[in-house]
Amino acid sequence: MTIHKKLMQLSAASLAVITGFALTPTKAVAEDVEVLLFSMPFTRALAELEADFEAKTGLTAKIDVIGQDVFENRITLSFTGKTGDLDVVHAPVIQLQRWVKAGWLRPITAETAAMATKDDILAGPLDSFVVNGEQWGLPFLAGTGMMAYRTDLLSEAGFDEPPATWEEMLTVAAAVKEKGTPALAMRVAPGQGFNMFVYPQIMRAYGGKFFADYPTDLTPSMNTPEGLQGLEVYSKLMNDYGPEGIGNFNFGEVTAAMQSGQVAMIIDESGLIAQTLDPEKSQFADKISIAAVPSGPAGRSPAIAVHGLGIPADAPNAEASFKFIEWATSEETLTKIAISAGFADFTRASVADNSDVTERFKSIHPDFLSLRVQMLNDAIGHYRPLIPQWPQIGQAVGENINAAVNGIMSNQEALEAADEEIANILAE
Amino acid sequence: MQDYVGVQPVFQRNYNRMLLPAVIAVGIFAVLPLAGMVALSLTDFHLINGWDKEFGLKNFIRLWNDRRFMSSLNVMMLLSVFGVIFQVLLGLLIAVGLEKIVPKWRFMRGIFVVPFVVPAVAVALIWLSLFTPTLSPINAFFDLFGITVPAILTTQYGAVAAIVIADTWASYPFVMLLILAALQGISGDLDEAASIDGATKMQIFFRITLPLLKPALLMVALFRFIETLKHFPLIFIMTNGGPGRTTQATNYYAYIQTFQSSNVSYGAAIAVFLFLFAAVISFYVARANMRISDA
Structure with missing residues (x-):
């Protein structure tokens, strides 16, 4: 084979590889649930509990935590590109109306109604995820x-x-x-x-x-x-x-x-x-x-700021997505993060009643939890x-x-x- | 069969075919997205509201009535012109210093190049911390003597200056390297001949070296100018476009329109404008460069 033929084959192969990469769907990592959150004490602590999720559900999760500044752009590209690369997303209530209007989220009304522990979630934060009569997310932070x-x-x-x-x-x-x-x-x-x-x-x-x-x-x-x-x-x-x-x-x-x-x-x-x-x-x-x-x-x-987790409209496995949301906003997870990271903005009544949590916050400041409730009521x-x-x-x-x-x-x-x-x- | 100049005989026959992968790659990765952007700029696509049926120059007409766009052009020109001036001057100064004045310090080249390999985000974070009084070691040092260093990121021109400083620090090595290469291409015989004729070092620099460097200076200035039109990480991290909107350059404004205001087509129109602006500048600079080279 002559040199130029070899070179041409090599060039063609390179081009095929390059275009192949470019046209391949972006979801390349084989995790059951891909999660994108923006950085705050809760999300950083949650990212360290991936193994807990696997132990609890048998599913694997990859939790990416990025800066709030870039989150908006990243999520917009994912939503509009309809890449299906995300299963669960950080959903600030302040963005919810916009995302729902654009059709970027999947409602979770039926799944939420079927939850055994739904009534334990604080009513205000839970209701803030209701738009047009549908539930679009579950809160983890108020x-x-x-x-x-x-x-x-x-x-x-x-x-x-x-x-x-x-x-x-x-x-x-x-x-x-x-x-x-x-x-x-x-x-x-x-x-x-x-x-x-x-x-x-x-x-x-x-x-x-x-x-x-x-x-x-x-x-x-x-x-x-x-x-x-x-x-x-x-x-x-x-x-x-x-x-x-x-x-x-x-x-x-x-x-x-x-x-x-x-x-x-x-x-x-x-x-x-x-x-x-x-x-x-x-x-x-x-x-x-x-x-x-x-x-x-x-x-x-x-x-007041309420943040939660939602499921993108194009998420490929909504059942697994909801399992993650249920786990991440559960009493067990919120309690664990409240104690380990001093996370004070939890959204379940049972966490506020937990003696380990109250002790943890008393050691920080005796009035912290009561002042938080007072401020939430005034907001x-x-x-x-x-x-x-x-x-x-x-x-x-x-x-x-x-x-x-x-x-x-x-x-x-x-x-x-x-x-x-x-x-x-x-x-x- | 056509003979291609500078191409080895073994490659002559299939020269066009061998170019094909490169042409296809450029087509896919450069021309196609550009064509898509131009097409998008002629439509009316909003991230939330979706497509409008209109197709035309509406977005470009809107540009001329948009005060924020006009203001962003001013910011862009401030950042670009001052950025390029300082980068070229500093790069030239260091290159000439290392090559002509103290050649035994050439080993320092590696150190001078370090800022060039620092990622833009890290550059922004470094300078953000240096310019934030409560984090800055500079402020902490002067505080020891009771001197308060003003916060330049909170004033209109201070914030622009801060971005120019950060960009100059990160980009002068590029200028320095190109000028060094150009300097090494100038024969030492010229300096020697001038010196024998009684010219001083300053006269040699201004009458011989600098004129011979003109094509390289022009090209490096053009490269840097086009790069500065694309300012983003420094603005995004150091000032967030503030104070107010005083550091929202045109590129950053396109981002705001696209991602924060959801006006994708309008953002594309701004991007098309930037592309045309850079293309026109490049054309004139390239023509000037040819004239200088031919002279």
Whole structure:
């Protein structure tokens, strides 16, 4: 055989191999259940329990945990590509309306109704997965807003109690900052799950709202005197009393600032607040206490986030998928993770009643579990509007709010821009 | 039979057929997706709402009325122009330094190349931590002396500068390597002759070396310019497009439209615009390069 013939055969073979790879379906790993979650204490702990699932069901699972930033893109590609490469997906309630409208999830109404332990799941988180009368997922996490504060730093500044209102927060923050420590850190980085997880707590406390009368009248209504007051307080707290660089802080930086003693108070999600109280993860755990999210003239509105597990519409084996969901959200698994990882946002009543769990959290803080329940009771279900366009609206509003806090535009301009952009998105 | 210049006689007969796999591969992996993107940009596909029956230039007309798109072009040009200037200057400086000024330090080349092999995500994380005051060792050091280093990621031009700095750090080795190769192609006799004629080292550099480097500089600047149009990981990780939207370059805006706003066709239109923009720039730079080379 001549050299050129050999070369041609080699080239053709290479091409065949390359195109073969490109055209082969993406599901190459032979696990029974492929799971994609985004990173948070619960999901990271769950990923370490793959062997438990196999022992319990005889099925194998591969649990991939990726960053929240990239999760949305990864899942969108999988859903729209209809690759069938995933059996179970992390399903934040805030995305649920959008995913259901797009037909990306498979309902699990009948399977849920047949569960023997269904009534043990907290009703609020369970019902938040009902859209158009169908159940689309089961919850594993119900997080809420909470404050963590340094008792020693507040005491040095002359305060024995944490601020109960946002007005008090301004006073306390000024006094703490005066003593030389940044007073308060909250998320400011733009995003519907970033600054738009924490900012509505202030906005709603001052009477601000997204829409004129949700859900019947969706006229954008952020630019009101109440909304402006809320944004002014948020901007002032972050700019005047926050740590250097707060304008780019996300939950990671907020939590780390508290754990490393660089800030006196933080307000963030309950599961992350629990991490600041854990002596293994926090240098100043013995000096940190917890409190309710401050209230305002219109009351208190703690943040709420419910996350669960759902089954993609194109999942090849729905029965195995549901078995995984049932196991991952079971009393046994939630209890195990509550104890091992200090996971506080569990969604089953039996876990809250478990003596080992209550002991675990008493060792972190005696009031942690009761404060969590109080905050969940105070939170409203539509803290972030439950409409399919929310992810897009939340991103746009979050960018404008971030611009205001960082002085790129005024508070008033940011709210005007937010209203205009919400209207445009809803009109699309 | 046609004779192909530079092709060995044994390969002459089947030259076209031997090119076929490469042509097919380029067709499948480059032309086909590009054609798909152009077709998509002419439709109205929304991830949630599905397909619309309209087919036309609507998305391209929308571009010219979209303030966010126009603003993203400004950001892109800021990042690209300043990025390329600093990368070329730094790469040139180090290459000339290693080759001409202190040749005995050539062994340092390997060290200077290190940033080039660091993945973009790691580059972004490194610089994010350096520019985040509560995490940064730079801030911790200056704090010891009571000096507060401002947080540049939270100001409009500071955030742009931060991305340019990170990109310059990661990309100057590419420029350095190409300039080093070009420098090694310049005969030492020219320097020697000029030196005998009484030219100083500065005169030799500016009158002889630099003009001879022009084609290489132009090409490396073009490569880097096209690369900077594709900025994504640095923006995504370091600033998330903020503060506000001040670091949302056009490429990042296309991502936002596609994945966050679900406007797939509009995102494709932005991508097509970027492709055409890069193609036009490449054409003019290549033509200029030919003129310089021929001169």
